[in-house]
Amino acid sequence: MSLRDPNIVNVKGKKRIAIVIANPTISTTSGWPVGFWWSELTHPYHVFSEKGYDLKVFSPEGGQCVADAMSDPNDPSDYSSSDLISQGFIHTPALKALVDSTGKVSDIDVAAFDAIVVAGGQAPMFSFDSATDLHQKFVEFYEAGKIAAALCHGTAILAHTRLSNGDYLVKGKTVTGFANVEEDYADNAVWIAGLLPPEKHLMPWRIEDELQKLGANYIQAGLWRSFAIRDGNLITGQQNFSGEETLDWWCKHSANEPTRRPRRSQQRDGCRRRTAWISTDRTGTAWLASHAGRRDPCRSRSPGCR
Secondary structure (H helix, E strand, C coil): CCCCCCCCCCCCCEEEEEECCCCCCCCCCCEEEEEEEEHHHHHHHHHHHHCCCCCEEEEECCECCEHHHHCCCCCCCCCCCCHHHHHHCCCCCHHHHHCEEEEHHHHHCCCHHHECCCCCCCCCCHHHCHHHHHHHHHHHHCCCCCEEEEEHHHHHHHEEEEECCCCCCCCCCCCCCCHHHHHHHHHHHHHHCCEEEEEEEECCCCCCHHHCCCCECCCCCCCCCCCEEEECEEEEEECCCCHHHHHHHHHHHHCCCCCCCCCCCCCCCCCCCCEEEEEECCCEEEEEECCCCCCCCCCCCCCCCC
């Protein structure tokens, strides 16, 4: 996506990533058309492309996909007007064509890819329950020891995926996803604007609540704070601002770092952009590591973020 040389070690063996976005549907709560979120596709695509990876875009049903309006930097709301990466993607015909003609998830050859990344948007909350091919492929990646990642409302996939032994994939895992505090914020915004009556919520269910019911250790960084967590080869990002943190974990995994398993605890401090994990290295020593994002240095003076 730029003239930058990714300096690929093996040009014949590039990493291959399957990025999944949701097909358009209609919200059962608001009646509005909903889809995927632009930045949750374009930002991972940009980072992976700059590293020289091969990427292919899929959706559960294949074909043309449509984004949530407010994720479009050209939308009159101006909500995403500062998203220059998405703006460039939308106005590059070869890239826009990837969204206009997505592959079907059922056609993904797991053996041919190194990771799957499921983007969010509002549509997954209404359609991923019936996306059985996506459930199967996500589990296949996970059980093959490959990275299985989900971002924002894309983590809705975890409410429907079971391992081959019948257990929910998310059971006993430390994960994140769109937080209740963010759902509250979104509900209040539409109520104040008079777009929905106070008794109606934007989403039919909540990721934080549901994943906890299924036995997950759900953690989050606070309202609109970018955050991602890795538990083995499962990576989850909190919301649309967490794309780069989610990808940081993929880069660490592909560099063959020690297996990291997060501590079961609710912890957050004033750090704006960071990832956190408990790791057991080859000597068996458990340690807490915190990493502040390079583009948004952490200014917290808390003990866990220095």
